[in-house]
Amino acid sequence: MTQFLLRRLLLVLPVLVGILLVTFIITRLVPGDPCYVMLGEHATEASCNDFNARFGLDKSIPEQFVRYALNLLKGEFGNSLKDRRPITTIIGERLPMTIELTVLAVTLSSFFGILLGVISALKRNTIFDTLTMLGANAGVSMPIFWLGLLLAYLFALVLKGTPFQLPPSGRLSAGMSMLPLAKTWGLQDVTGIKAFLLALLSNSAIMNGLLTGNYALTFDALKHLILPSVAVSTVSLAIIARMTRSALIDVLGQDYIRTARAKGLAYALVVRRHALRNALIPIVTIIGIQTGGLLSGAVLTETIFSLPGVGSRMVEAILNRDYPVVQGFAVVIALIFVFTNLIVDASYAYLDPRVRVK
Amino acid sequence: MSQQQVPTLSATTIFQRDNPSVIVVRRLFKHRSAKLGMFLLMVLIICAVFAEQIAPFDPIVPIKGEKRRAPPCIHLLGCPDDQPEHLMGIDGNTRDQFSRIIFGARLSLRIGVATVSLAIVIGALLGAIAGFVGGWLDDLIMRSMDVLQAFPGLLLAIAIVAVLGPGLINALLAIAIIEIPIFARVVRASVLSVKELEYVTASRALGASELRILFTSILPNSLTPLIVQGTLGIASAILSAAALSFLGLGAEFPTPEWGLMLGEERNSVFNAPFLVFFPGLAIMVTVLSFNLLGDGLRDVLDPRLSHGG
Numbered sequence: 001m002t003q004f005l006l007r008r009l010l011l012v013l014p015v016l017v018g019i020l021l022v023t024f025i026i027t028r029l030v031p032g033d034p035c036y037v038m039l040g041e042h043a044t045e046a047s048c049n050d051f052n053a054r055f056g057l058d059k060s061i062p063e064q065f066v067r068y069a070l071n072l073l074k075g076e077f078g079n080s081l082k083d084r085r086p087i088t089t090i091i092g093e094r095l096p097m098t099i100e101l102t103v104l105a106v107t108l109s110s111f112f113g114i115l116l117g118v119i120s121a122l123k124r125n126t127i128f129d130t131l132t133m134l135g136a137n138a139g140v141s142m143p144i145f146w147l148g149l150l151l152a153y154l155f156a157l158v159l160k161g162t163p164f165q166l167p168p169s170g171r172l173s174a175g176m177s178m179l180p181l182a183k184t185w186g187l188q189d190v191t192g193i194k195a196f197l198l199a200l201l202s203n204s205a206i207m208n209g210l211l212t213g214n215y216a217l218t219f220d221a222l223k224h225l226i227l228p229s230v231a232v233s234t235v236s237l238a239i240i241a242r243m244t245r246s247a248l249i250d251v252l253g254q255d256y257i258r259t260a261r262a263k264g265l266a267y268a269l270v271v272r273r274h275a276l277r278n279a280l281i282p283i284v285t286i287i288g289i290q291t292g293g294l295l296s297g298a299v300l301t302e303t304i305f306s307l308p309g310v311g312s313r314m315v316e317a318i319l320n321r322d323y324p325v326v327q328g329f330a331v332v333i334a335l336i337f338v339f340t341n342l343i344v345d346a347s348y349a350y351l352d353p354r355v356r357v358k
Numbered sequence: 359m360s361q362q363q364v365p366t367l368s369a370t371t372i373f374q375r376d377n378p379s380v381i382v383v384r385r386l387f388k389h390r391s392a393k394l395g396m397f398l399l400m401v402l403i404i405c406a407v408f409a410e411q412i413a414p415f416d417p418i419v420p421i422k423g424e425k426r427r428a429p430p431c432i433h434l435l436g437c438p439d440d441q442p443e444h445l446m447g448i449d450g451n452t453r454d455q456f457s458r459i460i461f462g463a464r465l466s467l468r469i470g471v472a473t474v475s476l477a478i479v480i481g482a483l484l485g486a487i488a489g490f491v492g493g494w495l496d497d498l499i500m501r502s503m504d505v506l507q508a509f510p511g512l513l514l515a516i517a518i519v520a521v522l523g524p525g526l527i528n529a530l531l532a533i534a535i536i537e538i539p540i541f542a543r544v545v546r547a548s549v550l551s552v553k554e555l556e557y558v559t560a561s562r563a564l565g566a567s568e569l570r571i572l573f574t575s576i577l578p579n580s581l582t583p584l585i586v587q588g589t590l591g592i593a594s595a596i597l598s599a600a601a602l603s604f605l606g607l608g609a610e611f612p613t614p615e616w617g618l619m620l621g622e623e624r625n626s627v628f629n630a631p632f633l634v635f636f637p638g639l640a641i642m643v644t645v646l647s648f649n650l651l652g653d654g655l656r657d658v659l660d661p662r663l664s665h666g667g
Contacts, residue, residue, distance in 0.1 A: 018505035029521045137391070137653075141645035143597060145604050146620060146638025149627045157628050296510035300601055304624070314513060315605070318520040326517070330509070337508055 008345045012338045020072075023330035024065050027323040037321045038081050055081065055324075072331065075193070078324040080317075087328035090313065092199030095332065097171065098298055098309035100206055104225055105233035105294050110287050113237045117244025117283075118276065124249060132241065139238030144297050148231035148304040155227060167224050169306040171205060176220050178208045228305045232297040236290035243286045247279035254278075280351050288344035292337055385658040392654020398647035406464040413457035414443070417614040420452040427623075427630040446636045450623060451612070455633065458614040459640050465615050466644050469530060469599045470592035476534040477595075478588055481541025482580070488542065489549030490572055500546070503539035511536045512601055519607045526599075526615070529608035533598045537591050544587050548580035582659045589652035593645045600641050616641045 034057065035048040043051070052058040055078075056067060071078065077087035116136075120129045156168035167173065181202035182188050182195070190198060201207050209218030251257065252275050260270045299311035310329055317325035386392045405412060415421060428448040431437035446455040488499040506514070518532035549572075552558060558575050566574070600617030602608035604624075609615035611622070616637040623633035 014501060015504050015508050018501060019508055022505055022509070023517070026517050026521055137646060137649060138642065141593065141597075141642050141649050143600055143604075143617070143620075143638055143641045143645075145601060145624075146634065146641065149620070149624055149634050150631075150638070153627050153631050153634070292510055296512040299510075299512055299516070300604070303605065311513070315516060318517055321520075333510065333513070334508065 004349055005342060005346060008342060009338075012341065016334055016338060019330060019334040020069060020327075021065070023327050024068065027321075027326050028061060028064075034081055034321050034323060068327065077328040077331075080325050081322050082320055082325075087324055088196055089199070090325060091310075091328060091332055092196055093203050094308060094310045094313045094329075096200050096204035096207070097307055098295070098302070098311060099200075100204060100221070101225060101229055101232065101298055101301070101307070101309060102291065102294050104229040105236070105297075106287065106291055108229055109233035109237035109240055109290065109294075113240025114244050114283065116237075117241040118248060118271075120241065120245040121248035121252065122271065129245075133245070136238040136241045139234045140242075142234060144231050144235060145300045145304055147234055148228065148301055151227045151231055152304070166227055168227065169304075171221065171224055171307055172217070173220050173224075176217055178202070178205060178217065179212050179214070181208065181211065184212060224305075224307075228301045228307060231304070232294055232301045235297065236287075236293060239290060240283065240286055244279065244283050247282045248275060251275045251279045277351065281348060284344055284347050284351065288340055291340045295333060295336065382658055386654055389654040389658060391650040392658065395647045395650030395652075395654060398643055399651060402463050402467060402644055402647060405460050406467050409461045409464050413454075413460040415454035415457040417453065417458045417461040418612045421448070421454060422452075424448050424452040426450055426452055427626060427633060429630070430632055447630070447632045449619070449633055450626065453612075455619075455636060458619060459616070459636055461614040462616045462619070462637070462640060463644070465609070465613070466596050466599075466641070469526075470596040470644075470648065473530050473534045473595040473599070474537065474588050474591045476531075477537035477591065478541050478584060480534070481538040482545045482577070482584065484538065485542035485545030485547075485580075486549055486572060486577060489546035490553060490568075490576070496546075499542065503542050506536065507539045512598060515598060515602060516605070516607060519602060524607045524610070526603070526609045526613065529599055529602040532602070533595050536598070537595060540587055540591060541584065544583045545577070545580045548583060549576050552576055552579045586652055586656045586659060589648055589655055593648035593652065596641065596648070597645050 033048070034055075035051045036043055039047060039051060049058070056064060059067065068078075075088070077091070079086055080090060116132050120132045123129050152168035155164060155166040159165050172178075182190065182198050187198060201211065205221030206218050209215055209221065248271075252271075257270060257275055260274050261267070295311070298309060299315060301307070302309040302312040303315070310332065314326065314329045314333075316322075317329065386396070409417075424442075424444075426448065427450055428444070430447040431441050431444045433439060433443050437443065444454050444456065446459060449455050449458065484499050484503075488496040514536050515529070515532040518535060519528050522528035522531060553576060558571060561571055561575050599608055600615075600620070603615050603617030604621040606621060609618045611618070619637040620634055620641075623630065623637075627634045
């Protein structure tokens with residue numbers, strides 16, 4: 001199993017290098033001199049030379065790339081050109097929000113997608129099936145920024161005053177605050193990867209609330225995440241439901257299902273143990289692919305719901321020509337991709353013993 | 359007499375069954391979701407072609423004397439007859455939203471078809487080279503496609519637009535670029551599946567040049583998957599273009615582009631929800647029509663790919 005995963009990891013390395021190269025090239029192609037963008041239009045040539053030398057922008061492009069890649073290996077992402085803050089700090093602030101949103105969205109879309117897909121497959125060609133599949137088609141075709149706005153309208157205005165009222169924007173209600181964990185636990189002098197992980201935990205409102213016993217905080221953060229995660233999960237929910245339905249219908253037509261039924265096994269048991277288990281492989285694949293889509297959706301959702309996540313920060317950085325931030329976030333997103341693919345591969349091996357041997 | 363009639367009848371049916379395009383069209387008209395998709399698309403095409411005749415107002419020039427963001431006024435639903443009719447209300451620049459939606463259909467269909475055509479041409483070329491030549495060129499092309507796909511599509515499009523500068527044309531280029539890998543893969547796969555077949559060898563033995571083999575014997579085989587993927591690709595291209603315009607990176611004021619209309623009015627969702635509702639609905643219906651048609655085409659053209667309809 002370990003060997004299997006290591007091999008998968010090796011296969012992913014060239015793609016990772018490619019992503020680095022692409023983001024590096026794209027950020028260097030952006031028109032506009034970063035010096036004038038950051039120091040203002042009236043920057044003198046001398047101050048620009050100084051600026052370029054400080055950030056290594058005076059070196060040749062290949063040199064800059066090698067320097068950048070080597071620094072990454074050491075865990076140094078550099079500093080933002082705009083506010084000079086370390087990029088690891090910015091990632092530590094922004095990533096938890098996006099992870100919360102993505103995890104919630106993946107959970108929602110997988111659970112309801114598989115549920116609806118299974119019922120549709122079992123009640124094939126009934127009115128339930130037709131309506132679900134029509135809904136799934138509509139879900140795939142929906143612009144999520146539109147859905148997000150409509151949800152905000154419905155739950156913040158139309159349902160105002162009812163128990164279903166939900167906040168339309170922001171991450172926490174006014175007056176809610178998070179305690180920095182490093183300070184609370186007296187761990188200020190921790191450095192390196194530990195400090196980074198601590199920052200991730202500390203900046204996740206949900207985890208922070210749970211760890212400090214401030215359950216009101218966790219609850220408030222979850223409440224703010226309901227609408228965004230519903231909006232962002234709709235498309236993948238629809239895709240997963242369709243995939244589940246077709247995979248299950250495929251499997252239910254197989255001979256071994258008839259055999260299992262002929263043995264006298266209960267239908268529910270056949271579906272759960274024999275059919276669904278075999279149908280899970282394409283479903284898991286599609287969930288893995290969708291996680292990437294969810295990150296794309298996060299850009300739009302974070303914009304609509306004013307959430308301080310990776311997507312909104314990355315758009316800001318691209319528009320500001322803040323090269324190092326764009327690169328740093330690109331690497332993080334690529335790592336999330338790789339990580340998701342590894343989980344998907346590992347689950348193949350778990351679900352299908354044949355994969356492990358190959 | 360009757361004994362003679364039977365063979366002639368079956369001969370004509372056999373002849374009709376053997377004509378593939380007739381079968382495809384007939385099956386398409388029997389396919390439930392394809393029928394709905396074609397109907398919606400027909401409505402959209404009519405809107406796009408006859409936009410000037412259908413739209414009661416100019417989509418760009420503000421109407422004088424109208425209140426900003428006035429709600430829809432429909433005579434049938436009890437709006438006083440002395441007021442001018444505005445089916446979908448007035449937008450923040452006192453323009454008739456219904457007219458803008460109608461003109462938007464023209465733009466959206468163009469966006470979808472233009473981006474996908476560009477992506478198909480480049481993608482098919484790259485895929486054909488990769489599959490036909492093979493070796494390191496194949497590796498280079500396909501690994502580049504991996505890299506393009508390993509990045510969330512919309513983020514990559516935003517980055518490309520940042521390089522090229524905001525604007526509808528640049529947004530379309532960016533979307534075309536992120537759709538290239540899909541078509542490259544499709545074409546490469548079908549090139550690989552037929553390039554060793556006997557009829558290709560036969561045509562090589564007859565002295566056909568490599569290019570001729572590629573265009574006459576190999577590429578026609580990718581037509582079916584390309585049609586299916588192209589239709590579905592139009593749907594996602596329209597959606598991505600709307601998203602870019604929504605973020606302010608695509609179409610610019612005062613273009614009647616649905617994503618831009620949504621983006622311009624997104625802060626008025628609480629006091630004028632109709633200005634957000636209708637453009638989004640238009641996007642959804644358009645994307646839905648291509649998705650339904652694409653699914654139908656897949657079922658009809660390649661029964662192996664469909665899983666129980």
